[in-house]
Amino acid sequence: MTESLVEVRNLKKYFPITAGILRRKVGDVKAVDGVSFNIRTGETFALVGESGSGKTTTGKTILRLYRPTDGKIIFDGEEISQLKDRQLKKFRRVMQMVYQDPISSLNPRKRVKDILLEPLIIHKIGTPSERYSAVKKILEIVQLGEDYLYRYPHELSGGEKQRVAIGRALILNPKFIVLDEPTSSLDVSVQAKIIHFIKELQKKFKLTYLFISHNLSLVKNISNYVGVMYLGKLIEMGPTNELYRKPLHPYTQALLSAIPVVSDEEEKMKPRKTPIKGEIPNPANPPPGCRFQTRCPFKKEICEKVTPEMIEVRKTYFVSCHLIS
C-alpha cells in the first residue's frame, strides 16, 4: 500500500476581519474549518467546490503559503504546519503550484528564460551553464521550441503560458504539485492538450497532484480520489468512480446533477435533478450546525443545531451528513 505523501489533520485557516483605525479584529473568515484527508503518493486528489468553499485556501495552506490557524500538515513524514520561512526553504523544492490565470502568474517583465532560471538561482543549483541546459531541457519537456526562451509572456498564447508555468513548477524536480484550476481560462481544445500533458508528466516523473477545480466533468477525467468542499468543510470524499456513481451528500448530488453534458449517455449517469435554492452563504458568517442546511432540500431539525461528523461509510469513503448516520 502506498503511503501518504501529504497528510492533513483538522486543518483550519481563518482570516481575521478588522475594522476601525486601530484595525481591531471583529471576526474571522473561516476559509478552511477543520479539514482532514490524505493524499497518497502518485495519486491525483481532486478538491472540488464552489466559491467560498475553501479549496484554493486549503491548497495554498498545504504549500505553506499561509500559516495554518490550527491543525497539522505532514509532508513526506515531516510536520510542516508551524515551520518558519527559513526552515521551509528546503520544502520549496519538493512542492509547487500551477496557478489558474496564466497571465498573472508570469512576471510580464521577465523573459521565459529568466522565469525558468529563477528557481535554480534561488536554490543555488548548478553552474550557470548547467542551469541553462536545465532550462532548455524543461522547454523540451513542456513541448515548446528553443525560440521561446527569449520571449515575453505577452507574446505567448494562453496554453503556451500555462506550459511555461508548468515548466517553472517542474524545474526543481518536485514530488507534489498543486494545480489550481489550471485550465479554466483556456479553451476546450487547449484544455484537452494541457490535461493530457499533465497526466503524461505525472507518469513520467512520478508526481502527486492536488487538483483543484469546479469543473466536475474534468475532475472525473483526471483524478483517482475526490473531496467535495462546502464553506470550509469537507462534506464528502471517496474514490472518484464511486463518488460519481453514487453520491451520498445532497450537495454532491446537486453539483453532479447540474453539470451540462454533451451526450445522452452522460445524462443517464447524472443523479436525479435536485435543484437547490438560495445563495452560497457568506464565509464570514456561516450557518449554525451543518453548513449546507440553509439550502438543503432534505434538512432535518438536527441539521440546524449540530454540525455532522465525518463518518467512514466504507473503506476510504467518507461523508458528513445527518441523513447518513
Add this chain to the structure above:
Amino acid sequence: MSKSHKDSPLLQVKDLHVYFDTIEGTAKVLNGVFLTIKKSEAVSLVGETGCGKSVTAKTIIGLLPVPPARIVKGEVLFEGKNLLKMNEDELWKIRGRKISMIFQNPMTALNPIFTVGAQLKDVVKWAGKRKVGLREYFRGGTEEKEIEEKILKMLEQVRLPSDVIDKYPSQLSGGMRQRVLIAMALINNPELVIADEPGTALDVTIQDQILNLLKERIQSMKISVLYITHNLGVARELSQRIYVMYAGNVIETAPTKKLFKSPSHPYTIGLLEAVPKLTGEMEKGIPGRVPDYKNPPTGCRFHPRCNFAMPICKKKFPEPVEIETEHWICCHLFK
C-alpha cells in the same frame, strides 16, 4: 423543432463580413457568417475564444465599435428589414425594445451608482427612445404607477424579492445580479434576446438556477433567444439549434439532437472529442493554433489544422451544403 406561427424567420444573418482596422493591419474577423432564428426558437452560437461569436452578436444588436470595425458585406435581416442599412432612429427603436441583450459579466454590467430599481425604471422608460427632451425627462408622475407594477411583476418572475428595488448592485450576489440583468432584458417584452455566455462567471449551482430560469422564462414568453457560448453542454441544454463557429465562419449547423448524434465537420468532431465527459473520455484536442485574422489561411480557414485536408481546401472556401434535413455544413468532404 418548434412550430413557428409564420414561416418567415425572425432574424437572418446573411454572408456577414466584418473587418477590424488596426495599426498592424486589417483583421478579417467575420468571413461570411450565416444564421437564422425563427420565432420562439432558441439557438446557440458556439465557438472558442476569438472565433467571432461576440462580434457577430454585437453586429446584430448594433453595438459594434465602427471604427475600428467595418461591415464589409452582408445583411442582418430582422423581421425582414436590414438592420445594417437602417438609420439611427429606426435602429434605436429596435434595440432595447425588440432585441435586447443579457451581458456576460454580472459583476460589471450594472451601474454601481444607481439602485436596481432606478436602472430597471430607466430600461422601461427610455428603451428605444433616441432623443429625449428635457421636459419629457422630468415629467414622470402619470405612468410611474404602471412602471412600478411592471417592475415588481418582472422581479417576481425572475424570483427576486421586491426589496431588491432599493438595493445597489454591490449589495447583491453574482446570481442575483444576473437575475437583474435578465429582468432588464425581458421587461420590455422583446422578440429576440441575445444572451452572452450566460452564467459563465457564476458558480455551478447558481449557473444551473440561472439557466433553468432563462429557459423557463423564454418558453413562457415565447421569445427567441440567441445564446453565445463556448460550452457545448450548455448549448445542448438550452437550445433547439446550434451553430458552430470557427475563425469567423459558421462551419456547421444542425438541430441540437442531430448535431450531437452525427457531428460531421472535423472541427466539430474534434471539439466534441476534446470535451471532458463523465464517461471518462477526453481526447487530445485539435493540433495547431487559431489563425491570425490579419493573415488568415486561404480557402477553408480550418485546413491547416485538419486531418482530412485536401488540395481544394486551400483554394476555395466550402459553401454550405445540406447533408441531412436542416443539417448544414461547410466542408469539402461533403459535396
Add this chain to the structure above:
Amino acid sequence: MSRAVLEAGISESTLKYKLEDLRRAWYRFKKNKLSIAGLSIILFVVFMAIAAPYISPYPEDAGAVVKFEQAYQPPSWEHLFGTDEAGRDVLSRVIFGARYSLTLAFVVLTIAVCIGVPLGLIAGLYKGLISDIIMRVTDVFLALPSIVLALAVTVVLSPSLINVMWAMAFGWWPWYTRLVYGEALSVKQEDFVEAAKLLGASKIRIAFKEILPNCISPIIVKITLDMGFVILAGAGLSFLGLGAQPPTPDWGTMMSEGRSHLPTIWWPTVFPGLAVCFTVLGFNLLGDGLRDVLDVEVT
C-alpha cells in the same frame, strides 16, 4: 562546449534580444511625431548645455562681466537676443542657462527618487505600522505646497542654487513615494509574486526582481515630466530671488533682473522665458511619448 564559451554565448544572445527589444520600442516611439519633437528639443537643450562655451558667441558674458556701454541693445545681428542691463549678450547667457536648469532638474529628481522610491517600496510591501508611518509622513509633506516649502527652506538657509535644489528635492520626494506605494500595492497582489514566494525567494529578492520592475514604467514617465516642472518651479524660485543669484545666467534669475524694464526693454526677460517654455514643452512631449510606448509594452 566549454563553460566560458557557453556563458559568453548566453550573455551574447540576451544582448542580441535586448537590442531587438530596444529597436522595437524605438520603432513604436518613432510613430508619434510629437514624441520625436520632444526628444529633439531635449537633445538640443542638452547639447546647448554641454557645448555652451563653444557655441555661444560671447562666452565670457556668462560670467561677471560688465560692459555698460553696450547695455540694453535691442536684438541685432551682433547680438541676436540683444544685451541686458550690464551689456552682456543675452543669447550667450541663455545658452549657458541651460546648464543650470538641467543640473537643477537632474539633482533634484535624483534626490527625490533616491528617497521617495525606496520609501514607497517599503511602505507598499510591509503592511502595518511601518507602512502607516511612512505614508502619513508622506501625506504631511504632500499637504504643504512645494513652493511654500521651498520658500521656507531657502529663507532659513541663504538663497542660492544649491539650497533651492535641496528645498525642491524636499518637496518632490513624497510624490514618488505615493506613486510607488500604489504600484507596489497592486503588483503585490499578482500571482507571480506569490509564485516567487513559493519558489523560496526572499522578500528582498521579490521586492527588487518581481515588484520593482513592474513599477518602473510610471516612474520613468513621471521623472521625464517632472524634469520640466522642476525647471519651471526652479525658474520661479530664482525669479523670486531665492535661487541662483546674479550674475549667474540662470533663466529665472535673468527674467527677474530684466523685469523692471518691461515692456519696452523686453528681450532680457522674454528670451530666457521662452527658453524655459521650450524646455518644459520638450520634456512634456517626451514624457507623453514614453508613456505611450511603455504602456503598450506590457499589454
